[in-house]
Amino acid sequence: MSSSPSANQPTATGLPASALLLMAIACGLCAGGNYFNQPLLHSIAAAFSVSDATAALTVTVAQAAYGCGLLFLVPLGDKFERRGLVVGLMVLAAIGHFISGFTSNISLLFAGIVIAGLFSVAAQILVPMAATLSEPSRSGRAVGIVMSGLLIGILAARSVAGVLSEIAGWHTVYRVSGVIMLLVALALWRILPRSRNPVQLGYLPILLSMGTLIRDLPRLRSRSLISALAFASVSALFSTMALLLSGPQYGLNDMQIGLVGLIGVAGALMANAAGRLGDRGWAHETSVACVLLLFVSWGCLWLGESSLVWFLIGLLVIDLGLQGLHLSNQQIVYALMPEARARINAVYMTVYFIGAALGSAMGSLAWNLGGWAAICVTGVVLALLTGLALWYDHCLGRTGG
Incomplete structure (x- = not known):
């Protein structure tokens, strides 16, 4: 035994x-x-x-x-x-x-x-x-x-x-x-x-070299853009979901809304699965699947305006898509220049959180203009742009960019 x-x-x-x-x-x-x-x-x-x-x-x-x-x-x-x-x-x-x-x-x-x-x-x-x-x-x-x-x-x-x-x-x-x-x-x-x-390297050369990395590594730029657009799509949801869930349709309190958010823990498990797929050389295929999950999730969330079940399904699916895409992006950019992984991560994560900030701002604006329907349209448009950025990155990968 x-x-x-x-x-x-x-x-x-x-x-x-x-x-x-x-x-x-x-x-x-x-x-x-x-x-x-x-x-x-x-x-x-x-x-x-x-x-x-x-x-x-x-x-x-x-x-x-x-x-x-x-x-x-x-x-x-x-x-x-x-x-x-x-x-x-x-x-x-x-x-x-x-x-x-x-x-x-x-x-x-x-x-x-x-x-x-x-x-x-x-x-x-x-x-x-x-x-x-x-x-x-x-x-x-x-x-x-x-x-x-x-x-x-x-x-x-x-x-x-x-x-x-x-x-x-x-x-x-x-x-x-x-x-x-x-x-x-x-x-x-x-x-x-x-x-x-x-x-x-000295500290100043390290900081200056991040600009060089952005200039010389096209896939660092493309994968950072993919991550920013995807996180913007999800942030449009996260910045406004409490307004929907606390509103007259559901009337949830703060603790209940917090518990709803815990469904995203399942998305964290996607990071491990995406890592295994990437080790097998399937990082691009995983990225495509995760972008498709972003699209599907917004359809579920559209229905979630009047159905908590559909909302929870959409929340789970969008988190699976984001985390799987994020991990696939990291695998690809870390392999670009292993001796500069910390600087590459600094560039990538900075762009990632810029996307989050812009998505939150767009979500707030969309809510004020058209409520939940406008949020869903915003999320779909950002998911579409994510898909276009992924297609561009795939072209770079095929040409050795």
Whole structure:
């Protein structure tokens, strides 16, 4: 009778199972921490006697800080020893969570959220690091496992924050997260191998070289555009679905809406499946299938205006499409220049989140102009543009671009 492998035995990816699990947990903690405040805005406003609009600015500053981290900190993964860099960033992010969780001043809360958001980009160093530490033929699977942890963290963050707020106050989630983040950082330091880019560059040359990468790698441009358009399509939904679900048709409260969003956890599992398919050379076919899922999802969501079942199906399908496409994109761009994966990831993820911001803005405008029908039209148009960008990328791939 065979026994199962221990946590420290290598997996099929070439990394110990315990290392992959810890990297996935770390990514979930880092990325999810930027979403803790979203269901807590009214409680934060009441605690500090400020308006809901002022409290809502914490969401904006968290996203802005994260964007700055993507541009200015993630490229350091190509300069410094990565294990130490990740651990250091996680410790600083934990300090931001502690500031947020123990402050009685709204200004310090903003400072804590900025610090946590800026340094939470440790997750975006861990993702390409998983590819670097894995066997080349298994890197997609490793990235898929780590990405699954990141996505689950984002999806679960709102619900966890809401539950802990009900139990012990809005600040509790930041205190708990800070402690767990320190423990996971310590575990990563003990279990991860050292990893450093063999090519040594200065910080300014690294930043300038990202422009060179954009210029010289056409498929980095095309795959980044695909990801931005797809995320814009999905963000049009995420930025307005609460308006539909809390409206007269459904009348759901905040906690119920948060639980509805948990259906997207199934989409996180798609990251692992897409990684396996990519390892078999099917990244393009996976991308095509995922774009088709985006189209199908908007038909379900159109019906979801009057049917919660159809809405849930649409939400599940659109998340499957987005996460599978995102993982396929990452596999392709990481292979373009392995020695520059951190910088490539910085470019790719920055464009990805620009797409998210534009999609949210378009969703809000569409809702004001035509309600749910306008949202669905916007989503379909963005999905169509995603398909056109994928066709262009396929042409580049065939010509060796």
